[in-house]
Amino acid sequence: MAAKPNRLLKHTGITAPIICGAMYPCSNPELVAAVSEAGGIGIVQPISLTYVHGYEFRAGLKYIRTLTDKPIGFNALIEQSSKRYHRRMQEWVDIALEEGIRFFVTSLGKPGWVVERVHAAGGVVYHDTTNRKFALKGLEDGVDGLICVNNRAGGHTGRKSAAQLYEELADLNVPLICAGGISTAEDYQHALQLGYEGVQMGTAFIATTECSASDAYKQAIIDSQETDIVLSERITGVPVSVINTASIKGMGTRAGPMAKWLLKGAKTKHLMRMFYTLRSVINLKKALQDKTGKRDFWQAGKSVAGVTKVRAAGEIIKELNS
Numbered sequence: 001m002a003a004k005p006n007r008l009l010k011h012t013g014i015t016a017p018i019i020c021g022a023m024y025p026c027s028n029p030e031l032v033a034a035v036s037e038a039g040g041i042g043i044v045q046p047i048s049l050t051y052v053h054g055y056e057f058r059a060g061l062k063y064i065r066t067l068t069d070k071p072i073g074f075n076a077l078i079e080q081s082s083k084r085y086h087r088r089m090q091e092w093v094d095i096a097l098e099e100g101i102r103f104f105v106t107s108l109g110k111p112g113w114v115v116e117r118v119h120a121a122g123g124v125v126y127h128d129t130t131n132r133k134f135a136l137k138g139l140e141d142g143v144d145g146l147i148c149v150n151n152r153a154g155g156h157t158g159r160k161s162a163a164q165l166y167e168e169l170a171d172l173n174v175p176l177i178c179a180g181g182i183s184t185a186e187d188y189q190h191a192l193q194l195g196y197e198g199v200q201m202g203t204a205f206i207a208t209t210e211c212s213a214s215d216a217y218k219q220a221i222i223d224s225q226e227t228d229i230v231l232s233e234r235i236t237g238v239p240v241s242v243i244n245t246a247s248i249k250g251m252g253t254r255a256g257p258m259a260k261w262l263l264k265g266a267k268t269k270h271l272m273r274m275f276y277t278l279r280s281v282i283n284l285k286k287a288l289q290d291k292t293g294k295r296d297f298w299q300a301g302k303s304v305a306g307v308t309k310v311r312a313a314g315e316i317i318k319e320l321n322s
Helices: 007-012 029-037 046-052 057-067 083-098 112-120 132-140 162-172 185-194 215-223 246-251 257-264 269-289 302-306 313-320
Strands: 018-020 041-044 073-077 103-107 124-129 145-149 176-179 198-201 229-232 240-243
Touching: 007 124, 007 145, 018 029, 018 313, 029 041, 029 057, 029 313, 041 057, 046 057, 046 073, 057 083, 073 083, 083 112, 103 112, 112 124, 124 132, 132 145, 132 162, 145 162, 162 176, 162 185, 185 198, 185 313
Parallel strands: 018 041, 018 198, 041 073, 073 103, 103 124, 124 145, 145 176, 176 198
Antiparallel strands: 229 240
């Protein structure tokens, strides 16, 4: 029987169906480029590129192009928390298209306007989803594939296992990408055997030589087990996977009574999420740059269990595809 065509490879032009997920604050240009150069695809996270790593956006993309000529992608966080942010994201999308990026990943909102722009330029859009409801909303807006975020993911996480999510979405006739719990060759092969056409990884790529995360952050990932990963509502207002460090224990993981009330309101939830996010943007940036390890405010997923040492991003991709 002939092998089933891999639509992720066709859509991106890459040779290994591995996405380095966009990470705030860890998506530095060198990491994005290293994953792409090794045959996967690195995804640019624009706030990381500009706010954390200090590049003017177009200049940052051009710098990445000095490191690799392989395909790279762009992440559009499209929740309309403010008109100013939405205009800035529109500008970034347009610049990314002008600079030749043709693979886009959307999350936290309705992707229709991104799809319209990207399709007009001959590109493709994959959309983050944690369940069928959000998957269908993305498909209604014309997305070309789905990043299926399961309950082992870092950052914003899902509630269902990789197997449950695949079974729920398998009939939608678009490429499904497994996001969460991938750090070893066994994890990778299991996802492909379930039927996924690729994987998205984040945590494992933080513990690489190309990632600019502090040595303390990388060591925390190496030292952690699945049971050290907890969900916090106090990062963005929705559950985010973090390492259960002293800072997280001191802060607590549940939103307070007033915050919960505001998060339930149709008109106030976006303001509360924006407050949480702005505070976390600052804390996560400081933690990334802190060399002492005292600012132990670190995102990670349950795939920490398979990360045992710091190595090159290309070595990870080679191992997964050997």
